[in-house]
Amino acid sequence: MNIILLGAPGAGKGTQAKILVAERGMVQLSTGDMLRAVRASGSELGKRFGEVMDRGELIPDAMMIEMIDARLDEPDCRNGAIFDGFPRTSGQAEALDEMLRRKNLPLKAVIEMTVDENALVDRITGRYSCENCGAGYHDVYQRPSVDGVCDACGHTTFKRRPDDNAQTVRDRLTVYRRDTAPIIPHYDAQGLIQRVDGMADIDDVRAAIAAIMDE
Numbered sequence: 001m002n003i004i005l006l007g008a009p010g011a012g013k014g015t016q017a018k019i020l021v022a023e024r025g026m027v028q029l030s031t032g033d034m035l036r037a038v039r040a041s042g043s044e045l046g047k048r049f050g051e052v053m054d055r056g057e058l059i060p061d062a063m064m065i066e067m068i069d070a071r072l073d074e075p076d077c078r079n080g081a082i083f084d085g086f087p088r089t090s091g092q093a094e095a096l097d098e099m100l101r102r103k104n105l106p107l108k109a110v111i112e113m114t115v116d117e118n119a120l121v122d123r124i125t126g127r128y129s130c131e132n133c134g135a136g137y138h139d140v141y142q143r144p145s146v147d148g149v150c151d152a153c154g155h156t157t158f159k160r161r162p163d164d165n166a167q168t169v170r171d172r173l174t175v176y177r178r179d180t181a182p183i184i185p186h187y188d189a190q191g192l193i194q195r196v197d198g199m200a201d202i203d204d205v206r207a208a209i210a211a212i213m214d215e
């Protein structure tokens, strides 16, 4: 089963994708994480990606489409893919339609996570993750059970994203409204949009998504 998690920056796409990976053995295809991995390599391409990401702008469609096309051919994607942060433009949505048809992979739903934009700056500026395993946390909303110790792997060092500041969040939100929100009608026309309230508690959002998956 393949699904798309769609929502503004900070809507909770990554948080819910990680839960689905743990509970259902699906694969999280986060284009943001893929780009951050290239950035961390320190290559010239990675530096260019970093500059675009820190401005809150988008990487060109052709590169993103190629990245996802190749990743989808890896065997673990047969367990079901969660598209997190892709597609983000009409061009990416159309390319994904074609790709899924060609690879014979059906799309179960496009889950739109709706949020109150005023909450997003708070969510994003409070976000951090484990340096070792990538488990996600928040200063207020999702603290580890023991302060300073990762619940998932016991590691004690954490990191924050360079694009997680109030200004970049506002820029990313503008780009979301301009380039990404217009793909909602594209999927609505295919009868695939399912809305969940992204302002609910993490576990309630999890339950709402589970209900859609099990329909």
Ligand code: AP5
Pocket: 007, 008, 009, 010, 011, 012, 013, 014, 015, 016, 031, 032, 033, 035, 052, 053, 054, 056, 057, 058, 059, 060, 064, 084, 085, 086, 087, 088, 092, 123, 124, 126, 127, 128, 136, 137, 138, 139, 141, 142, 172, 198, 199, 200, 201, 202, 205
């Ligand atoms: P990307 O990494 O995809 O960032 P984003 O879309 O801005 O989304 P976020 O990761 O910020 O939010 P999220 O919805 O995953 O929230 P999370 O679950 O972490 O992209 C980064 C950049 O890469 C882009 O700006 C662009 O430059 C580039 N890029 C990526 N994909 C691209 C593409 N396809 N094409 C072109 N360019 C691309 O939650 C946030 C925080 O809130 C966490 O701390 C969490 O603990 C907390 N939280 C989550 N849910 C709840 C809840 N229900 N209640 C309270 N707190 C919650």
Ligand code: MG
Pocket: 013, 014, 015, 030, 032, 085
């Ligand atoms: Mg994310």
